[in-house]
Amino acid sequence: MAARKKNSTYTRNEQCIIDCDLTYAVHKIGGRWKLLILDKLEGGKRRFGELKREFSYITERMLTLQLRALEQDGLVKRTVYAEVPPRVEYELTEMARELGPILKQLSQWGGKQRRLAKNEMK
Amino acid sequence: MAARKKNSTYTRNEQCIIDCDLTYAVHKIGGRWKLLILDKLEGGKRRFGELKREFSYITERMLTLQLRALEQDGLVKRTVYAEVPPRVEYELTEMARELGPILKQLSQWGGKQRRLAKNEMK
DNA sequence: TATGGTACATACAAACATGTAAGTAATGGC
DNA sequence: GCCATTACTTACATGTTTGTATGTACCATA
Secondary structure (H helix, E strand, O other), X not given: OOOOOOOXXXXXXXXXXXXXXXXXXXXHHOOOOHHHHHHHHOOOOXXXXXXXXXXXXXXXXXXXXXXXXXXXXXXXXXXXXXXXXXXXXXXXXXXXHHHXXXXXXXXXXXXXXXXXXXXXXX | OOOOOOOHHHHHHHHHHHOOHHHHHHHHOOOOOHHHHHHHHOOOOEEHHHHXXXXXXXXXXXXXXXXXXXXXXXXXXXXXXXXXXXXXEEEEOHHHHHHHHHHHHHHHHHHHHHHHHHHHHO
C-alpha cells in the first residue's frame, strides 16, 4: 500500500510468495476491509459516501486506501463525475465477479469452521 | 499471533471483521507463509526439518509461528514423538482438506489475473 | 567430557498496516 | 463573502507482523 523500501530479505521473500498463484490471489483480497467492500459491491454500484455510511466503523482514510488498492488490482472500477460536489462511483470488474462464487464457498467453509471452534470452547 | 493489546478501536473493528464468515476464513489462511505450508502438507505428513529444508527462505521462527497458528486454528495436526533427538510431524486436518478444492479455484483465479496484469505492463 | 542433531524459544529491531485528527478543492445556495 | 457538501489528502501516532541473532533441552555417540 505504501512505498516499499528495498529491504533485502523481506522483499526477496515477498517475491517467493508472489511466485505462487494462490498466495498472489489471497494477497489481493487480504486487506482488512477488502472483502466487506467487495461483498457490498456485489449488490451493485455504490458511491463513496454510501460505503462510508454503510461501514461506519471503517475510517474514511482506510476506505479510500482499500478502494484504491482494489482499483489498482483491477477488482474495482472507479468512475468520477465532473460535478460539484463531486460524485464518485465504485463497481466490481469482471475479474472480481468471477471471484464471487469462490468467495461464497470460502465463506461457507469459514462459517462451518467458526461454529466448530465455538463449540469446542464450551 | 502475538498477544493482542486491547486498543479500543483496532480491536473493536477486528470484531466487525470476524463477524463475517468470509473475512474470518481469509484471516485463517492469511499469514505470509500459511498457504505454502498448507499446499506442501497436501502431499502428506512432514517433519519440521523437512519443511525447513523445503522452504529455505522461511526463517525457522516464522515456520514455527505459522505452524502453531495453523494448529491453533485447527488446520494442522501436530504430533510429537518422545524421542531424542525430537521428531515432530505435521499433517492436515479434515477441515483443511475440505479447504483444498476451494484453494485450487482461488489459485486458478490468481493465475489468470496475474497473467492479465503482466500483459498490461507491456 | 565434548559434540551433534532436532525442534524449538526468546530478545530485539525493522517494516508494515491501521487509526486519529485535521485540512483541501470546487461550486452552488444563502 | 460565507457556508455546506463530497471525496478525498496529509501528517502523525499506535499496533501488528516479520526478520535477525542467539540460546536451550534432550540424549546418543565419540
